[in-house]
Amino acid sequence: MKALLTYLMITIIGVQGYSQPYFYSKSDTSPIMLLINTPHYLIYRHSYSNYIYKMDYNKVLVDSIHINGGFMFGDVYNNEKIILAGNNNNFNLIYAILDTNLNILTYDSLNLDLLVSNLLLYENRFFILGERFNILSSFISSFSYDGHLIDTLFIGNSYSFAYKLNNNAFNFGYENNSNTNFANLNVITLDTSLNIIQTDTVPKFNRNGNDMYECLFNNKVAIAGNYFDYNSSQKNIAIGIFDKQLDTVYSFDFFNLGDHFPTINGLVTNKNNIFVSCYLNLDYNNTLSSKDTICITNYDSLLNVKWRRFIGGDNNYHAYNIFPAPDGGCIFSMTIHDLLTDTYDGVIVWLDSLGNQVLSIPENANQLKKFLLYPNPGTNELNVLLPENNKNTTLELVNSLGIVCKEEQFTNDKL
Structure with missing residues (x-):
């Protein structure tokens, strides 16, 4: 099984570093970025005005606060504290701790060029993870919930992923030999004091970008990312479900969209659903001639495609982050770049588990009427x-x- 895992893992890699707005120019920044969703409210930021907003699911704005910085990740600790992490325009790591009424308890930064890629919360501390800017090194920083830096560990080369193993440990993946097409993927198990428990290596890892996306799923871990077929020079997306130690693969799928050049930008699980978000025909320069499309794919627990939803094609559509919705569906924020007026609109979209649009903000957002449905294997019925x-x-x-x-x-x- 270890050999099978090695064969499959060589194909997975993502480009999270490209899909997130590290650069604070008009073309790279989403006017609305969803940071947190809970069963009762949403937390999102408005990039241009540096405001953080709290809104309920009836579209009622509950509160807001002005706070500088490009926060990209968020979570809620013990229903009491909101943890935010990201980068400022000098590529310094920034973090903030707020109460649930959006009062700022802590706001600070580390004067190091650190690109934030993940946020993990534990009982007595939280971790901000990513890689150093222009330096082949990953980092893990731990903080107390009163905002004090506890420790920072620099390790390996390019950051790949991180996920919880249990309440006391997590797995951290990074690459070596990152100047070659095939790099070694190192998976390190650490405790919450950043002591290394064990190290494993998956050889001949097919790299194509910076990061992967990971999400816990029914006591397993789902990992998705872009892969590149060097024989056909074709780029697509792969997703797999593994045990937490990455010793066993349960399901695997190649997300083949032909010549549409897909680029993954999000992965989330919700009950027995897995949602993968990606761009089609992504133009990194965001020119007025490009027409990017967002594609949302819903998998079941065996990685059968349940439905696939396409959003866009007439303008540039950019999405950042995807979250589980309260009804078993998914919710995400996106930017619509109008190619005629060169203006930007921020939208929050909620799709239920059947792919139907439940919520959109603003009301006049794209109606999202076109999507594809796939029957699962073993049935000749399509509802x-x-x-x-x-x-x-x-x-x-x-x-x-x-x-x-x-x-x-x-x-x-x-x-």
Whole structure:
């Protein structure tokens, strides 16, 4: 099984470093970035004004606070404290601790060029993780919940992932030999005092970017990222479900979207659903001629594709982070770049477990009417749920070559 894991793991890698707004220019920054969602409220920031907002699910703005900095990650500790982490425009690590009424308890920074890629919360401390800017080294910094820096560990080369093993330890993955196409992936188990418990290596790791995305799932871990086929020079996305020690692979899927050049930007699990968010045809320069599309894919626990939703194609659509929604679906923030007016709008979108739009802010956001549905293996039935505001729907049966074999019109009255 270890050999099988090695074969599969060589294909997984992501580009989280490119998908996040480290650079505070108009083209790189989302006007709205969702940082935290709880069963009762959302926390998001407005990039241009440096405001943090708290809003309930009825779209009622509960509170706000002005705080400088490009926060990209957030979490809630013990239902009492909000932890935020990110980078300022000098690439210094910044962090803040707020109460749930958005009163600032702590705001500080580390004067080191550290690119933040993850945030982990434990009972007596929290960890900010990532890599050093322009230096081949990963970092792990631990903090107390009153905001004091406890320790910082510099280790390895490019940051890959980190996830909890239990209440006292976590796994940290980083690459070596990162100037080559194939690098060694090192997986280190550390306790919360940053003592190294054990080290493992997955050889010949196919690197294509900086980071991967990981999420705990039914006492396992799901890992997703971009992979590059050097034989066909084609880029796609891979996802796997592993045990927490990465000794066993339970399911694996190659997320093949052909020539659309997919770039992963998020992974989240919710109950028995796995959601992968990616760009299609991403233009890193965000030019007025590019038309980026966001693709949300919903997998079941065996990595069967349940549905796939496409958002955009007419303008540039950029998404940052994806979160579990209270109903088993997903919720995310995105930017719509209007190519005609060169203006930007921030949107928060909630899709339920069937892919239907539950919430969008503002109300006049894209209606998100087009998406694809996939039946799971072993069944010849396909259930289609029509939103009430969509009176007519076209159902197309497409074969593996992309040829439409059958097309039929449906209305709400017919289904």
